[in-house]
Amino acid sequence: MRKYLFTCLLLFSLLACKNAHTSQKDVNVHDLPQIKDSGELVVLTLYSSTSYFNYRGQDMGFQYELSEQFAKSIGLKLRVEVAKNIPELVKKLKSGKGDMIAYSLPITKKMKDSLTYCGLEVITHQVVVQNNEGKTKPLKDVTELIGKDVYVKPGKYYDRLVNLDKELGGGIKIHKVTSDSITVENLITQVSEGKIQYTVCDNDLAKLNATYYPNIDIKLSVSFDQRASWAVRNDCPLLAKAANEWYKKNKTSPDYAASTKRYFELLKTTIHSPILSIEDGKISHYDKLFKKYSKEIDWDWRFLASLAYNESNFNPKAVSWAGARGLMQLMPATARSMGIAAGEEDVPEESVKAAVKYIASIDKSFSMIHNKKERRNFILAAYNAGQSHIYDAMALAEKFGKNKLVWYGNVEDYILLESNEEYFTDPVCKNGYFRGIETYNFVRDINDRYKVYKKKIKH
Incomplete structure (x- = not known):
């Protein structure tokens, strides 16, 4: 009898533990149904000219607008949380401080072990930024970089140029710009102004800056294509599926096209005309x-x-x-x-x-x-x-x-x-x-x- 009672108690304890474990597991689930219950989609991103920034009191950025479109498509409000860099972006996602990374995260085998890539997918590559004005014609082939002065920031752009220089047998005059006060976009401005000959950056950043500086040429690629995408945790398959379906359906939509045009096609500068009439003392009709x-x-x-x-x-x-x-x-x-x-x-x-x-x-x-x-x-x-x-x-x-x-x-x-x-x-x-x-x-x-x-x- 005692043995029977002991067996029953043991089975009861095991069942209770299993139920408790199941309940705890259910509590920790935070996929699309739980996100919808909360009423908001929390996206993680980085500040940049192509992802997210505030302009004249309004939140803007290509990645921001697309994530807002996605949130709207699933009936949710959007909340943005900003990280300092990509490692912190991934850490915040894994720790549950956000539901999705809305940033062009490079697709790597290492990342696939802990993240599910989904939603927006882009192909990036590095390009030479050069001035298309004046007597010097834009370079058409990477071999023409031999003997040229190229100014780049430390990191992936510098590393790629060093490798390219080795592939070509040497001769590219690579200048590493280490000053904290000079950014990649500053170098692009200097190319536009004719202060330096060449720099290198990602093609999306180059396309955006070409809308500010129509006199730059960004056609010459110096790297292989790199796929990049949004991402969610591996335990959010329903959110990943929704993001993939949204992207497949909406990448040809008017809203998506409008966002692309706003950041990468529309000129950001105004063409100005002279004073209306100096003789009559008029500046304008107003x-x-x-x-x-x-x-x-x-x-x-x-x-x-x-x-x-x-x-x-x-x-x-x-x-x-x-x-x-x-x-x-x-x-x-x-x-x-x-x-x-x-x-x-x-x-x-x-x-x-x-x-x-x-x-x-x-x-x-x-x-x-x-x-x-x-x-x-x-x-x-x-x-x-x-x-x-x-x-x-x-x-x-x-x-x-x-x-x-x-x-x-x-x-x-x-x-x-x-x-x-x-x-x-x-x-x-x-x-x-x-x-x-x-x-x-x-x-x-x-x-x-x-x-x-x-x-x-x-x-």
């Missing part, structure tokens, strides 16, 4: 509006005109790659908050009136800068970049011993560095990657043009 509304912020109307010229080339129907509209190029959310009704973004007076209201609100945010002329530079920068990135640049300037209340030669230097990983991942930099060269040039261009307007156009 001078009366600039004169009327500039008084509300105590600006010279010619300065406001210079801003409008830089934004839209005085075209009230202009629409930027990022979705800014109208004469003063306000982003949709900003336009709404400043009182422009939907459908009235193209009305010149509504655009100028709202822009002046927006400038007044930015002015208050920089009240710590007492010099009016100096504060105006910060207002311009914030108008172009969004206030958050200017605050980051100010914090970086202060940390590294510059005057955070002075733009030229101080804060402007750090808005440039916000495209550099070492700086945009600094603890004082709260808003991540930003392509600061546009803002750097924006402030300088408007001030320089204003000086010309003052000389040529009577007040």
Whole structure:
């Protein structure tokens, strides 16, 4: 009898343990059904010009837009968590701090042991970036790199060039650019400006930068193709399946095509025209509006005109790659908050009136800068970049011993560095990657043009 009771107790204990183990296993499952119960899809990504960044207060980026499209397709809201680098990206995914990596993660055998690649898949390769202007014709074959000066950042680009040099028997003049203040995109800018002959980068980054610099050639490949994809944990087969089905169905959709066009095809620069009529003392057809509304912020109307010229080339129907509209190029959310009704973004007076209201609100945010002329530079920068990135640049300037209340030669230097990983991942930099060269040039261009307007156009 005792033996029978002991056997029953043992079987009961084993069954209880099994049930407990099963229950615990069920609790740990976090695949698509559990994600849908939570109401949001948490994606992990990195800050970069091709993945995720904030521009004028709006979240943007090719990878971000596609992950938002995917989340919407499965009825979920999107939440983004940013990692510092790829190893941290993978670590966060494995530890459950995100549901999916929405970044072009290189596909490797090692990674396949712990991750399931799914969703967006791209083919990347490295290309030579070269200037297509002037007498020198763009290189057509890698053998033509022999004897040429190529400037690259340390890492995969430098390593690939070293290997290519060996394959060709030597002769490529490889310059490793180790300065922390110079990024891959800075090197591309230098190629466009003719300061250096050649650099190397991934083709997607090259395509994006070609929309800023139409004078660069990016056709010459220097590496084999590398597949890259989004990824989930191996225990999320349903999420992986949904991502694969979405990508297969939507890679030819209008939304997908629009995102591709926005980042890799549409020119990011405005072609400008000269002053309307110096003889008649006119800058544009909208001078009366600039004169009327500039008084509300105590600006010279010619300065406001210079801003409008830089934004839209005085075209009230202009629409930027990022979705800014109208004469003063306000982003949709900003336009709404400043009182422009939907459908009235193209009305010149509504655009100028709202822009002046927006400038007044930015002015208050920089009240710590007492010099009016100096504060105006910060207002311009914030108008172009969004206030958050200017605050980051100010914090970086202060940390590294510059005057955070002075733009030229101080804060402007750090808005440039916000495209550099070492700086945009600094603890004082709260808003991540930003392509600061546009803002750097924006402030300088408007001030320089204003000086010309003052000389040529009577007040």
